[in-house]
Amino acid sequence: MALDEGTRQEIARTLREAQARVRPVEPPSRARPGLDTADAYAVQLHNIALRLGGGARTVGYKVGLTSAVVQELLGVGEPDFGHLLDDMLIEDGGTAEASRYCAPRVEPEICFRIARGLRGPGVTAGDALAATDAVAPALEIADSRVRDWEIALADTVADNASAGALVHGPWTPLAGVPDLAALSVELRIDDEAVARGEGRAVLGHPTEAVAWLANALAEFDAGLEPGQVVLTGSMTTAPFVTAGRCVEARFDALGPVSVSFS
Numbered sequence: 001m002a003l004d005e006g007t008r009q010e011i012a013r014t015l016r017e018a019q020a021r022v023r024p025v026e027p028p029s030r031a032r033p034g035l036d037t038a039d040a041y042a043v044q045l046h047n048i049a050l051r052l053g054g055g056a057r058t059v060g061y062k063v064g065l066t067s068a069v070v071q072e073l074l075g076v077g078e079p080d081f082g083h084l085l086d087d088m089l090i091e092d093g094g095t096a097e098a099s100r101y102c103a104p105r106v107e108p109e110i111c112f113r114i115a116r117g118l119r120g121p122g123v124t125a126g127d128a129l130a131a132t133d134a135v136a137p138a139l140e141i142a143d144s145r146v147r148d149w150e151i152a153l154a155d156t157v158a159d160n161a162s163a164g165a166l167v168h169g170p171w172t173p174l175a176g177v178p179d180l181a182a183l184s185v186e187l188r189i190d191d192e193a194v195a196r197g198e199g200r201a202v203l204g205h206p207t208e209a210v211a212w213l214a215n216a217l218a219e220f221d222a223g224l225e226p227g228q229v230v231l232t233g234s235m236t237t238a239p240f241v242t243a244g245r246c247v248e249a250r251f252d253a254l255g256p257v258s259v260s261f262s
Helices: 005-020 037-053 070-073 125-130 154-158 206-218
Strands: 058-064 078-086 094-096 104-114 132-142 161-170 185-187 192-198 228-229 246-252 253-262
Touching: 005 037, 005 132, 005 154, 037 078, 058 161, 058 206, 078 154, 078 161, 078 206, 094 161, 104 185, 104 246, 125 132, 125 206, 132 246, 132 253, 161 228, 161 253, 185 228, 206 228
Parallel strands: 058 228, 094 253
Antiparallel strands: 058 078, 104 132, 104 228, 132 161, 185 192, 185 246, 246 253
């Protein structure tokens, strides 16, 4: 049975305050055992609406939990999505304040730029590819407002899919990129290689993540708009980072992208 609106707003407020105070909370699903995925997306959308009302702007979406290694790491078995807002963007080579995040992780990802509208249901990977004009190397700073990352699917969905920030490098026209499934990345922290992966780790092909997102958004009467970006999910495991660390992801064909933590 779905939770009532008052309970959803209570969960939304708890997560909102946890983010503002940088003080993680117990998993919402533990406090409210009836919390399901539909409730969780309602919580996410409530908090996003408040941020948009405060002046933020949607720049795109992230798809999370798209690789087996991250699903195993977090114990969650299916993808989810969250919103990317303009106040979550960090310039390539820029600095992120570690103190703004509860427990940040970094994930190397392929970022897609949508050239024409894409709306489900029934969107295929081919449709997603045709709607994309360029891709970029990216790092997602993932952050959970849930204590110790003890998340079930409903917890991370309610928490905007554990989105923290986005760093992306230069755009490369899609026509100039080889097979995205074979594209490889090396994740480095303080110039030491910590993980390697390929595009096929993301649902077999990262374009599948864009198609999944377009179809998932259709359930909320929404779609992908021209100019929006999509983070398609981590190609490797997602290590924690702390102040003083420098993170770089080196993608073949796309080049490097980096961020430092102060």
